[in-house]
Amino acid sequence: xxxxxxxxxxxxxxxxxxxxxxxxxxxxxxxxxxxxxxxxxxxxxxxxxxxxxxxxxxxxxxxxxxxxxxxxxxxxxxxxxxxxxxxxxxxxxxxxxxxxxxxxxxxxxxxxxxxxxxxxxxxxxxxxxxxxxxxxxxxxxxxxxxxxxxxxxxxxxxxxxxxxxxxxxxxxxxxxxxxxxxxxxxxxxxxxxxxxxxxxxxxxxxxxxxxxxxxxxxxxxxxxxxxxxxxxxxxxxxxxxxx
Amino acid sequence: xxxxxxxxxxxxxxxxxxxxxxxxxxxxxxxxxxxxxxxxxxxxxxxxxxxxxxxxxxxxxxxxxxxxxxxxxxxxxxxxxxxxxxxxxxxxxxxxxxxx
Numbered sequence: 001x002x003x004x005x006x007x008x009x010x011x012x013x014x015x016x017x018x019x020x021x022x023x024x025x026x027x028x029x030x031x032x033x034x035x036x037x038x039x040x041x042x043x044x045x046x047x048x049x050x051x052x053x054x055x056x057x058x059x060x061x062x063x064x065x066x067x068x069x070x071x072x073x074x075x076x077x078x079x080x081x082x083x084x085x086x087x088x089x090x091x092x093x094x095x096x097x098x099x100x101x102x103x104x105x106x107x108x109x110x111x112x113x114x115x116x117x118x119x120x121x122x123x124x125x126x127x128x129x130x131x132x133x134x135x136x137x138x139x140x141x142x143x144x145x146x147x148x149x150x151x152x153x154x155x156x157x158x159x160x161x162x163x164x165x166x167x168x169x170x171x172x173x174x175x176x177x178x179x180x181x182x183x184x185x186x187x188x189x190x191x192x193x194x195x196x197x198x199x200x201x202x203x204x205x206x207x208x209x210x211x212x213x214x215x216x217x218x219x220x221x222x223x224x225x226x227x228x229x230x231x232x233x234x235x236x237x238x239x240x241x242x243x
Numbered sequence: 244x245x246x247x248x249x250x251x252x253x254x255x256x257x258x259x260x261x262x263x264x265x266x267x268x269x270x271x272x273x274x275x276x277x278x279x280x281x282x283x284x285x286x287x288x289x290x291x292x293x294x295x296x297x298x299x300x301x302x303x304x305x306x307x308x309x310x311x312x313x314x315x316x317x318x319x320x321x322x323x324x325x326x327x328x329x330x331x332x333x334x335x336x337x338x339x340x341x342x343x
Contacts, residue, residue, distance in 0.1 A: 025326055026325045026326050026328075029326065029329055029330070030329060047247075048244060048247065050248075051244075051247050051248065051251060054248065054251050055251055055254070058251055058252065058254075058255035059251065059254050059255045059258050060258070061258050064254070068254060078246075078250050078253070081250065081254070082253050082254060082257055085254050085257055085258060086257040086258075086261075089257065089258045089261055089262075090261045091261075091289075092258075092261045092262045093262075093264070093265055094285055094289070095262075095285065095289060096262050096263070096264070096265040096266040096269075097265035097269050097282055097285070098282040098283070098285035098286060099265075099266060100265050100266045100267075100270045100282075101269070101270075101274070101279060101282050101283070103266075103270075106270070108267060111266050111267055111270065112263060112266075112267065114266065115259065115262040115263040115266045115267070116259060116262065116263075118262040118266075120289070120293055123289070124286065124289070124290055124293075127285075128286060166340055166341065169302050169303045169307075169336075169340065170302060170307075170311075170333050170334070170336040170337035170340060171333055172301040172302045172303075172336075173298070173302055173308060173311035173312070173315070173332045173333055173335075173336045174329050174332070174333050175329075176293075176297065176298040176301050176308075176311070176312065176315070176332075177311065177312075177314075177315035177318075177329045177331070177332030177333070178325060178329050179290050179293050179294045179298075180294060180312060180315040180316055180319055180328070180332075181315060181318070181319045181325045181328035182290060182325070183287065183290040183291060183294065183319075184319035184320060185319060185322060186287060191284070192284075192287045195284045195288050195291070196287050196288070196291035197291075198288075199287075199288045199292045199295075200291050200292075200294075202292070203291075203292050203295050203296060204295070204296065207296050218297075221292070222289070222292045222293065225288065226285060226288040226289050226292050227288075229284070229288035229291065229292070230281050230282075230284035230285050230287075230288040231281060233280070233284035233287075233288070234277050234278075234280040234281035234284060235277075237280065238280075
């Protein structure tokens with residue numbers, strides 16, 4: 001399994017990268033309308049175009065970009081915005097940690113490039129596809145997601161048109177449908193089923209029983225539910241590691 | 244304007260660091276077996292946590308969102324291509340909202 005990037009031929013590297021691009025198509029479909037909405041929202045708040053575009057280019061994190069625009073408009077302090085973003089996105093720490101054990105690539109440059117594109121959506125694909133042990137595959141996947149996110153932002157900012165209202169509302173289901181499409185086939189594996197069930201129960205408890213009394217952000221809830229569920233899984237199932 | 248741009252760079256930094264640090268440094272550590280099992284369960288725990296309860300508020304009404312979720316689940320059970328699952332759910336919600 002010690003196939004390093006250097007030892008494979010350029011043509012097979014290219015096809016691995018392209019396979020990653022193809023695997024990212026569902027992510028791109030989901031990202032474009034959301035990014036358009038982001039561009040439109042920022043525009044409606046008169047945020048300078050170059051700031052909106054550089055947010056999608058440098059930050060590349062959907063939820064926190066929306067929240068940042070909203071916080072800016074309500075006149076929040078910069079440190080509050082930075083802290084909120086950090087808390088919201090710290091869940092990617094868990095995802096990168098999980099990816100680090102999956103990816104064969106050892107090139108630090110490639111790993112640093114891959115890290116930039118770790119989102120909920122790209123991670124979900126990267127960790128459920130067998131080919132995703134290759135760093136180039138993940139890079140291709142992240143690249144198409146990044147392009148879709150930025151193209152969508154440009155459309156929102158400069159063309160200032162979105163999808164018709166009803167279709168836009170229906171697109172909201174897109175990324176969730178993708179998550180469902182990625183999770184459901186794995187549920188035949190009993191440990192996976194148990195872990196996913198615990199995560200859902202945890203989320204329900206946090207969302208309906210704790211948050212009303214003690215507000216917890218979405219990012220923190222996802223982290224708590226994930227850590228508890230994966231922890232229970234690691235405790236219950238000693239053998240037969242899921243792949 | 245300049246201060247806004249510095250804010251964007253600050254946000255970029257606090258977003259990139261949690262993505263980067265584990266990928267660069269956990270790779271070289273020899274993790275104990277339970278840690279490896281824990282990390283191998285992360286994707287499924289994350290997926291479930293992302294789906295629920297977020298999916299319920301993903302469209303304008305909870306019922307249409309629920310309908311979209313059911314369509315996606317059924318398509319996923321049929322093991323169709325992921326793009327079909329995504330587009331099928333979007334049109335399911337669209338049809339639901341147009342009809343009801």
